Amino acid sequence: MLKKIIQSFIVTSLLVIGSASAVGATTHQLQVPAQWQTMGPGISYPGSTDATLTLPHIDQLAFDCIRFHESRNHLVDGSGSQGWYQFTQGTWNSAANALGLPTWTNTWSPNDASGNMQSEVAVWYFKRNGRFGVQWAAEANECPGVFYF
16 A cells, blocks of 8 residues: 555656646756745746856845746746846846847847846846845845845
């Protein structure tokens, strides 16, 4: 009986992992704290080459929280602001130009950018400002313990 339960658990786990990867999730999803995970179509999480993963763990957690509160982990999201981090046109263009990435002025928006590109822009702002508060001040109360101005 115990053997059948364990086999069932393994099969179920593999199905869940397989379906998560089928909708664009990556192994990083398993590292995102449960309170900042979402379910449903269009959800995505950073992959193993994401720029946020170059940061200290506490800063990675802050970006996990920011993605959750800004877009509910939707890489393509928003109407006025877009993507995981809800960049406005001007915010995206400034960093994208500095990084040599496509910009809205070339009909390219954050929603057209990969997750790696979106995170590269987010990390650029974080490093430039030395804090989160300039770009994502609204998350200060939502991300206790991992957010600093």
